[in-house]
Amino acid sequence: MTLEELNNQILKCEKCALCKTRVNVVPGEGSSKSNIMFIGEGPGKKEDELGRPFVGSAGKLLDKLLGLIGLERKDVYIANVVKCRPPQNRDPLPEEVDFCREWLDKQIKIIKPELMVLLGRHSMDRFLPNHKISIDHGKPKRLNGQVYYPIYHPAAALYRNGLLEDLQNDFKKIPKILEIIKEERINNKKGKEGKAEQIKLGI
Numbered sequence: 001m002t003l004e005e006l007n008n009q010i011l012k013c014e015k016c017a018l019c020k021t022r023v024n025v026v027p028g029e030g031s032s033k034s035n036i037m038f039i040g041e042g043p044g045k046k047e048d049e050l051g052r053p054f055v056g057s058a059g060k061l062l063d064k065l066l067g068l069i070g071l072e073r074k075d076v077y078i079a080n081v082v083k084c085r086p087p088q089n090r091d092p093l094p095e096e097v098d099f100c101r102e103w104l105d106k107q108i109k110i111i112k113p114e115l116m117v118l119l120g121r122h123s124m125d126r127f128l129p130n131h132k133i134s135i136d137h138g139k140p141k142r143l144n145g146q147v148y149y150p151i152y153h154p155a156a157a158l159y160r161n162g163l164l165e166d167l168q169n170d171f172k173k174i175p176k177i178l179e180i181i182k183e184e185r186i187n188n189k190k191g192k193e194g195k196a197e198q199i200k201l202g203i
């Protein structure tokens with residue numbers, strides 16, 4: 001199945017109650033061939049209106065952050081843990097994340113990103129449970145062969161003083177992480193199964 005075929009299925013999904021309040025489903029967008037996926041929490045008001053991820057003020061910041069490392073949206077794939085907007089932008093409920101799990105898993109299986117950048121704590125909880133974003137942001141981890149990189153959500157950096165600098169600094173580490181992943185691929189390093197291991201950046 002192609003990513004486009006999958007996303008067409010997602011557009012028709014009515015598996016959880018969020019289908020009743022959404023305007024549009026927001027499957028994700030970007031390059032299906034990218035080696036980086038950015039995973040946010042869920043669509044906000046603007047995203048719900050337009051059916052596209054990260055198009056509001058947090059999205060504008062994400063675009064600027066991508067620019068810091070010489071990337072544009074078309075170079076990466078951007079998706080969310082839940083594909084429909086939780087009313088009033090509340091946190092997604094655990095059951096909504098569970099219902100939507102299959103869709104994100106299938107997208108990841110098709111894209112096969114080398115690096116998954118987890119934007120904020122809901123995204124981090126989905127892949128790296130029992131971690132804390134305030135402690136673990138900016139620290140890439142390998143789990144079952146996949147490299148995850150938790151960082152603050154751009155929306156949090158817009159509303160909380162001091163987080164923007166952390167977010168910019170964490171973003172600037174992405175090229176180095178990709179370099180390490182490439183070296184490790186050459187050396188066929190996979191890490192321990194079932195245990196999140198921190199990747200040392202040496203910077």
Ligand code: SF4
Nearest residue numbers: 013016083084099100
């Ligand atoms: S949030 Fe996910 S599971 Fe729920 S209706 Fe939307 S696409 Fe389906």
